[in-house]
Amino acid sequence: MTPADYLPIALMVLLGLGFSGVSLWMSWRIAPNNPTPEKLAPYECGIVPLQEPVQRFPVKFYLVAMLFVIFDVEIVFLFAWAVRMDEFGWAGIAAVGIFMLLLLETLAYVWKRGALDWNVSVRRRYRPVVAPDLEEEAA
Amino acid sequence: MHVSFEQWLTEIANYVFAALAIPTLVGAWMVVTSTNIVRAVLYLVVTLAGSAALFIMLGAEFVGWTVVLVYIGAVIILFLIGIMITRAPLGSHEELSHPATVKIPAALLSIVLFTVVAWAVADAFGGLAIPPDVGATRTGQLAEVIFQRFVIPFEVVSLVLLSALVGGIALARKDEPEEPA
């Protein structure tokens, strides 16, 4: 890397910040501003909010984020390998293949444990559902 | 290798370094002193972004962007979602600040840790200069090290990741007890 590669990125950040800052400031100066208590209340389809925002989310969001961390790490390794795959030959392919199989296994485990089912009804689909009359016939 | 302060001031790279290092340190300070847990996590983003920029400045582009992708883009998001799913206070919370009996040993411990790490780094790499224009080879060098010298640790990494997820699921399952068969 050379500093020349990153100079335009720094300039783009400055330009983006400058553009945003100036236009937000100008809009703030020009546009009308007469707040009323009703206007500033949290949006609730026109009625008065009865309760605070939900402060708790399903734990599945956490599992998905965790799975994402794992796949992100994998992607970084795969990129590093793919750039130089010619040098590593079949040994490299074997190493990456084993790594990926282990990750597929991780995914299969999470899948099997139902962490990827977002609908409760879907998660319970393996519960044996036997109609009463069928049960009598079987007996 | 000794550099006088006047010499230090003539090098542009030193100013860039200072511009990156100061926000990194301030961010780190705010992470531990903030009483709002979401703010603390966002200050951690500042610190990580600063360290990523320092990696890039040292010529380790691949490592720098990996820090952004994996730490800022994934791990911190995991923290944020973790805060959202627990009943952790979203607003400011005084309990996050510990009494002096905890603060002082913690401060001493971090000073000792800092000294040890700083001494080790200075001892190992103190006299080395960063060769200019090495970006193109660094990614390849990194790949060589991972896939030739450290193949076994590389494979073990996937097992570590698997065990992390098993733990996560074990924690999550307590939330929803198994249906009786």
Added chain:
Amino acid sequence: MSGLELLVVSGIKVVVAFAFLVLTVLVLVWVERRVVAFMQNRYGPNRAGPGGILQTLADGLKLFFKESMTPRKAQFLLYIAAPVLAVVTALLVFVVIPIGAPVTIGDTTYTLQVTDLDVGVLYILAISSLGVYAVALAGWSSGSKYPLLGSVRSAAQMISYEAALGLALVPVIMFSRTTSLAGIVEAQSGTFGGLLPAWNIVLLPSFVIFLIAGFAETNRAPFDLVEAEQEIVGGYHTEYSGMRFAFFFLAEYINMFNMAALTATFFLGGWNGPLFGPTWLRYVLPVIWFLIKSWVVVFLFIWARGTLPRIRYDQLMAFGWKRLIPVSLVWIMLAMVAIGVRRFGLPWA
């Protein structure tokens, strides 16, 4: 190049790229509204300017003169940082996309790319993962129910499909042996057997996965449940108005064009295409090929929006993790064995 010259060249490139993106968004919003209107048997905006092309400008100006409200419970600094962050990350992705062949004027060669990073692909993934923050901050700092719901949903959506996006690019890197975007375009400049252009679209599964993940990553239909009006009012930007809302809108459309341009760059050969005529035409044609390819992909985005209904949240997560990601993992393994056989021969030979 001397320091000053470098600064001037970079400055010009950055300003041109910025102007190009803003102009593209102005046209893009109008094109989308018109095309969707025709698909739905209506006219769409056709009053402002010829064919209504100035409609976006009119809408932007209207938003500029509207009141920007700050909800009472908002955390002001973060609340205002979110739309700015959205725009800056959208602008930063475009920085590494090559829009034309390098131009030689006198002794100096200028690349038609703001900057060519050696780790370009990693850079793109890293910057688009920062885009999640704009959404998360907007939802959290608004201090309102619907934005919070929308932002947590969309954070999970964006990270799920970003994994698929990254995996889809692994075979592309195997093909071109580089993560620099200019290098990837260059690697697609040849032909297969002198007939077909050597574009990476031969990696068809990767292309399809990338396109689908791109739809989801930019929160476009059929994955637009981030702002599903019927359930969560408007998603993470419910509490934004005036210019601040316009910024989210701008960022969304820049991201859409970026994703189309990236698809063209990774899979459709970038600016490669037949060259003929005098020297100046040889510099202009690549830009035209790049624009044509990008707009073809843009049309796919609009087509999907005009055709497909929004999917449910459980379907979204199930599709991402149970279909897209396993398929891309298996595809990478197939691709690496196939490329291995081609490059190194059979493993036992």
